[in-house]
Amino acid sequence: MHILKLIYKNAFRHKLRTFLTILGVTVAILSFGLLRTVVSAWYAGVEASSASRLVARNSVSLVFPLPLSYKEKIRQIEGVKGVSYGTWFGGIYIDEKNFFANYAVEPKTYLAIYPEIIIPPEQWATFIRDRKGAAAGRKLAERFGWKIGDIITLKGTIYPGNWDFVLQAIYKGRDETVDETAFFFHWDYLNEALKKAGRLWTDQVGWYMIEVKDPNLAADVSVRVDKVFKNSLAETLTETEKAFQLSFISMTEAIVIAIQLVSFLIIFIIMAVVANTMAMTARERIGEYAVFKTLGFGAFHISGLIFGESLFITMAGASLGIVLTFPAAEIFARELSQYFPIFNVERETIYMDIVTSLVVAFIAALLPAWRAVNIRIAEGLRRIG
């Protein structure tokens, strides 16, 4: 017989209590994992941003455009490797609840700056040639069952009317941090249509994407860009892609903090649950611990029994919770793909699961173990019978 066997046998003395405690830990670790994943999904855009990319937008607000003529001027600025541009289209596919990001870009330069977007060569060739061509992310195409050649009609909000596109390309991300739920098409198509309709704000773009030669000099380049357009009609605000992404998130930061707080609250609650189980367990067995001490067992073995049992229960629950996190996250990802284009359980989340459950196991066993180790034998024995 081994002490480990005794720990195992002890853990199942109160089957229902142990089962409920394990279940509690499972639910807690599952919720913790999902909430952490929501938080990281929130920051997915920031995480995916590249240090060598800058975004220049109208300094007044993102809703005001910049002239197309800036492109050449930006390209000539020292330290700039490539320039592309885009305009937020904001079209609705059939119904508003089908939300996904859609924008007009200049495909050739866009793909050059975003190497993480991968389009098969033959699709790319037809997409480039088709003025009404569009590209959609793999997940987006899957969501609506789109196939190459499908006509996709978006209802314009900023640019009224129904806009027909031909799906010519389905892109994949280079890795799982890449958003595969976006939709983009030729900026020229949008611009020509606006010109034909005699609309204002033609030859204007929403933002410029700038690739810098050296990421270490990104700050210098952004200052230079803004300097060039200082005192012009449309002044620019140039920042790193990361800062640009963060500016969207900062509006909702309070929610993220609340979620983080709740995730830690869950851990705190489960700590109380496990601690209660361990306290009950140790109190019931105080006479037994006195017997162990009588037989010559010391603090090492007695605290080992209690820490071991706490660890066993917590880890059983945590492993189950971790295993369940993946299918649960997949369901989340499917159901919430319009809100969270990237919803992956990160490795850090699993590490945190493991570390927090170890901490829970340890803290829950601390007081009961201390009590059991310090019980005076004669008194412990008197409690039996």
Add this chain to the structure above:
Amino acid sequence: MANRPPIVEIRNLFKSYRRGNQTLEVLSDISLNIDDGEFLALMGPSGSGKTTLLNLIAGIDSADSGTIKVGGVDITSLSETDLARWRANNVGFIFQFYNLIPVLTAFENVELPLLLSGLSKKARREHVEVALRIVNLADRMDHYPGQLSGGQQQRVAIARAVVTDPSILVADEPTGDLDRVSAEEILELMERLVHEIGKTIIMVTHDPRAAKKAHIIKHLDKGVLNAHPQADL
């Protein structure tokens, strides 16, 4: 035999408990020798301090003053860790309520004290089997305490007490929770341990029938020890 030193030598032992601001003197100036191979019964009214004295001899409680030598070792001077090791090697315990670990089988309960001995698994198995054979329970070694009668549980407890081959066995009312037949069996077993294996037993009991099995009866009353010749019973 007569020139062998006593296995237990108690000199001027005092023990009191503090309850709030008053002190309860439980043992006052106890001196006692117990010879090797002796079967001693400790009697006395409830609350007279029998359990307290037994616990002191067994090294699970500490005295206020006085010395207790067991096998030549002054256990009152040992540290808690040394005392624990000393108990594991030198004392076998038999309790009124058997105090077996309910989730362990008879075999595992008896094996428990050997886990501290550093014996190999095979050696432990041999020791346990011998001990269970002594108490005549070899056929029940895979049973859990809940599957055994009170008398059988106490026999498992006795096997656990003798498995390390300790120098003394202490028993606190070992028949206190048993019916007459089972009690008789246990007492006969203890007698055999003394006569056949030469164990020294110190037994606290209320039961005159139990005390009758002993060689010597000591009477504890109001913290003072009196000889109690067997003929008095």
